[in-house]
Amino acid sequence: MEETFTYRLWRYDGAQGELIPLLQSAQEHFGYIPRRAIKYISAVTGIPEAAIYGVITFYSQFRLQPMGRFVIRVCDGTACHVSSSRMLIDAIQDELSIEVGGTTADGLFTLTTVACLGCCSLAPVMMIGDETHGRLTPASVRRILKDVRRKAAEAPSESPKPACGVNP
Amino acid sequence: MKKLVVGMGTCGLSAGAQASYDRLRELSQGSECGLSITGCIGMCFREPLVEIREEGRRVIYGEVTPERASEIWNRHVLGGELVSDWVAASWSGGEAGGSERDFLALQKRIVLRNCGIIDPESIGEYEEQGGYSALRKVLFDMTPAEVIEEVKASGLRGRGGAGFPTGLKWSFAAASPGTVKYLVCNADEGDPGAFMDRSVLESDPHAVLEGMIIAARAIGTGHGYIYCRAEYPLAIRRLETALAAARGRGYLGGDILGSGLSFDIRIKQGAGAFVCGEETALFASIEGERGMPRIRPPFPAEKGLWQKPTNNNNVETYANVPWIITNGAAAYAAIGTENSRGTKVFALAGRVARGGLAEVPMGMSINDLVMGIGGGIKGGRTFKAVQMGGPSGGCIPASLGETPVDFENIPKTGAIMGSGGMVVLDDTTCMVEIARFFLEFTQNESCGKCTFCRIGTLRMLEALERITRGEGRAEDITLLEDLAGKIKEASLCALGQTAPNPVLSTLRYFRNEYETHILEHRCPAGSCLALVEFRIDPGKCTGCTLCARNCPVAAISGERGKTHLIDTAKCVKCGRCLSSCNFSAVLKA
Numbered sequence: 001m002e003e004t005f006t007y008r009l010w011r012y013d014g015a016q017g018e019l020i021p022l023l024q025s026a027q028e029h030f031g032y033i034p035r036r037a038i039k040y041i042s043a044v045t046g047i048p049e050a051a052i053y054g055v056i057t058f059y060s061q062f063r064l065q066p067m068g069r070f071v072i073r074v075c076d077g078t079a080c081h082v083s084s085s086r087m088l089i090d091a092i093q094d095e096l097s098i099e100v101g102g103t104t105a106d107g108l109f110t111l112t113t114v115a116c117l118g119c120c121s122l123a124p125v126m127m128i129g130d131e132t133h134g135r136l137t138p139a140s141v142r143r144i145l146k147d148v149r150r151k152a153a154e155a156p157s158e159s160p161k162p163a164c165g166v167n168p
Numbered sequence: 169m170k171k172l173v174v175g176m177g178t179c180g181l182s183a184g185a186q187a188s189y190d191r192l193r194e195l196s197q198g199s200e201c202g203l204s205i206t207g208c209i210g211m212c213f214r215e216p217l218v219e220i221r222e223e224g225r226r227v228i229y230g231e232v233t234p235e236r237a238s239e240i241w242n243r244h245v246l247g248g249e250l251v252s253d254w255v256a257a258s259w260s261g262g263e264a265g266g267s268e269r270d271f272l273a274l275q276k277r278i279v280l281r282n283c284g285i286i287d288p289e290s291i292g293e294y295e296e297q298g299g300y301s302a303l304r305k306v307l308f309d310m311t312p313a314e315v316i317e318e319v320k321a322s323g324l325r326g327r328g329g330a331g332f333p334t335g336l337k338w339s340f341a342a343a344s345p346g347t348v349k350y351l352v353c354n355a356d357e358g359d360p361g362a363f364m365d366r367s368v369l370e371s372d373p374h375a376v377l378e379g380m381i382i383a384a385r386a387i388g389t390g391h392g393y394i395y396c397r398a399e400y401p402l403a404i405r406r407l408e409t410a411l412a413a414a415r416g417r418g419y420l421g422g423d424i425l426g427s428g429l430s431f432d433i434r435i436k437q438g439a440g441a442f443v444c445g446e447e448t449a450l451f452a453s454i455e456g457e458r459g460m461p462r463i464r465p466p467f468p469a470e471k472g473l474w475q476k477p478t479n480n481n482n483v484e485t486y487a488n489v490p491w492i493i494t495n496g497a498a499a500y501a502a503i504g505t506e507n508s509r510g511t512k513v514f515a516l517a518g519r520v521a522r523g524g525l526a527e528v529p530m531g532m533s534i535n536d537l538v539m540g541i542g543g544g545i546k547g548g549r550t551f552k553a554v555q556m557g558g559p560s561g562g563c564i565p566a567s568l569g570e571t572p573v574d575f576e577n578i579p580k581t582g583a584i585m586g587s588g589g590m591v592v593l594d595d596t597t598c599m600v601e602i603a604r605f606f607l608e609f610t611q612n613e614s615c616g617k618c619t620f621c622r623i624g625t626l627r628m629l630e631a632l633e634r635i636t637r638g639e640g641r642a643e644d645i646t647l648l649e650d651l652a653g654k655i656k657e658a659s660l661c662a663l664g665q666t667a668p669n670p671v672l673s674t675l676r677y678f679r680n681e682y683e684t685h686i687l688e689h690r691c692p693a694g695s696c697l698a699l700v701e702f703r704i705d706p707g708k709c710t711g712c713t714l715c716a717r718n719c720p721v722a723a724i725s726g727e728r729g730k731t732h733l734i735d736t737a738k739c740v741k742c743g744r745c746l747s748s749c750n751f752s753a754v755l756k757a
């Protein structure tokens with residue numbers, strides 16, 4: 001699962017069922033799925049671009065736009081929902097001035113929601129990159145965001161940690 | 169000789185177990201005391217957990233921050249003293265203690281037999297607990313037909329939601345003609361509020377692998393897939409480690425243990441689509457397509473993955489199998505109720521005091537689960553209902569708390585067993601809003617194939633949104649009931665067929681809440697933003713001005729350092745003041 005996108009493409013031998021793993025590694029490589037990756041995959045596998053596009057848009061994991069350096073995934077599963085996850089989302093939207101699905105102007109954060117991260121007993125929960133934070137309140141969320149922002153300013157060159165779902 | 173064991177499941181890690189582990193590693197360096205990791209023991213509400221094992225005694229400490237870790241090291245490990253304030257559970261000379269004693273004592277652990285006990289990354293520790301001995305028995309002392317008979321006799325039913333008898337399912341796949349067959353493990357666990365499968369995969373991956381290899385022998389297949397959702401990176405990592413170790417020991421691959429059976433397993437990652445938990449959609453997804461359900465028949469046992477005979481079971485179903493083979497079908501069938509044998513793992517979450525994983529004999533009452541094991545409601549509030557079965561399920565009111573939890577009795581209430589997610593609701597939860605929440609979920613996750621599922625759920629969602637905004641119409645309840653019936657009838661897969669359940673069950677038990685929203689424009693639980701008023705608690709307000717600065721319509725007034733006031737006439741109830749206040753001074757009611 002740790003091969004790079006180009007290696008996977010090169011190794012492709014016509015085996016069935018490789019499209020989704022290829023798209024997953026493209027997204028890991030580029031941070032999203034750029035047009036040219038769709039072209040490469042289509043050329044190598046012979047699957048029409050339109051069909052690939054159809055698969056990409058079906059699965060919520062795939063993105064056609066670049067994402068911020070830190071992907072925030074706020075859980076809005078049942079347990080988190082009844083523990084006021086909506087207030088966390090409001091607080092983040094307010095703190096970062098973006099809507100769900102949006103990316104901050106400085107390219108630092110992308111805000112998404114997800115239905116259940118499987119940590120329901122620590123609800124409400126969110127992930128920033130591959131770190132899970134539990135037992136949150138609007139105030140603690142704002143604090144965490146400020147922390148991440150400060151650390152990012154201190155270490156601008158450090159490469160972003162990929163978000164879990166993107167990281168095969 | 170003492171040994172320290174740190175709980176490092178996703179729940180432990182997100183509560184900060186890594187830092188505690190690092191601290192203990194530093195401290196234990198050069199000492200005789202061992203240090204290892206384990207998965208989740210189920211007490212997620214006390215994470216991070218650290219256990220100390222020594223001759224004749226086991227002690228589990230809760231909420232172990234690095235600071236507590238140091239103190240426990242000094243006082244318990246070096247000083248031999250029990251730090252009783254932090255003990256979650258302990259066993260000493262057959263005597264159980266600790267504040268969460270009941271949580272574990274009321275359980276019967278079969279699936280979770282090794283969870284929180286062994287190091288999930290060590291195949292040796294699994295073997296020490298008797299792991300892979302069931303496989304040897306199956307390979308060398310039993311015929312495939314005997315294995316199927318044994319599973320049938322145990323009464324095991326699928327734990328993925330539908331409760332189909334597992335032995336019977338295996339016999340179909342075994343009887344299906346063809347040399348190429350597939351075995352699939354459904355680890356997509358999409359129900360929000362369910363995390364049993366994640367825990368099992370993270371804490372005891374070999375139990376699932378062993379169950380799968382036994383199934384492969386019984387059915388006669390060489391290729392297995394585990395379809396795991398991508399939101400579970402740690403489960404995937406531990407599965408990969410386990411697969412490599414099992415191959416190394418000759419439990420997977422060609423000619424397994426010299427028995428002539430060849431079988432291997434590949435992991436496929438989901439890509440974020442709830443409907444892919446439905447088995448035919450799951451097959452489409454493994455094949456690299458849009459995950460759309462397929463028409464049945466043909467059933468998977470005839471034509472499943474790649475159009476070949478396929479057997480698909482849930483994670484927990486497979487994890488039961490080695491225990492059944494080792495201990496015998498009769499021992500398993502002796503647990504539980506007439507038609508629901510054995511145990512079931514439940515994920516307790518929501519407003520319950522002790523949120524975590526619990527495995528109990530089938531037939532335990534909801535009250536025993538929520539009040540006994542779960543310790544009642546958080547913050548001493550009132551138990552209102554429990555949501556079971558996720559978006560396909562329903563809400564069971566507290567008044568039916570004596571209902572036994574099994575495949576017969578839960579459906580009678582209008583909910584379903586589902587995969588085992590139990591979200592506990594208290595008096596602050598609005599039942600219309602919960603129904604709206606689930607409809608929004610299924611609306612989003614509908615693959616779009618069936619018109620009623622795609623459009624019908626949207627119309628229902630619109631009606632529910634109207635009602636929660638206080639704009640509900642008198643005829644909306646009839647509209648909801650009418651649409652519900654049609655969607656159930658005209659949808660191809662269970663996603664659509666069950667989508668109206670959350671609405672129907674809340675209408676059945678909490679119809680008055682719908683009516684209060686529609687007729688009186690009031691939300692009895694004080695949860696629907698549009699129907700509540702915001703106020704500032706003068707006792708808590710510090711006059712920091714943050715809410716006033718955040719208010720988009722300038723409805724909040726007050727000088728710095730003085731109590732602020734919300735002008736309810738101007739207020740648009742966006743809730744920003746509430747979410748911005750650092751002192752919990754904004755109230756809604």
Ligand SMILES: Cc1cc2nc3c(=O)[nH]c(=O)nc-3n(C[C@H](O)[C@H](O)[C@H](O)COP(=O)(O)O)c2cc1C
Binds near residue numbers: 326329337356480663
């Ligand atoms: C919309 C939908 C989602 C489902 N999600 C899951 C799931 O996440 N995990 C699972 O094991 N079964 C899920 N199922 C049930 C599967 O289709 C299938 O019945 C099950 O995996 C069979 O395994 P079992 O016999 O061991 O229960 C889902 C079904 C539907 C209709």
Ligand code: FES
Binds near residue numbers: 077079117118360
């Ligand atoms: S509902 Fe949020 S982690 Fe499960």
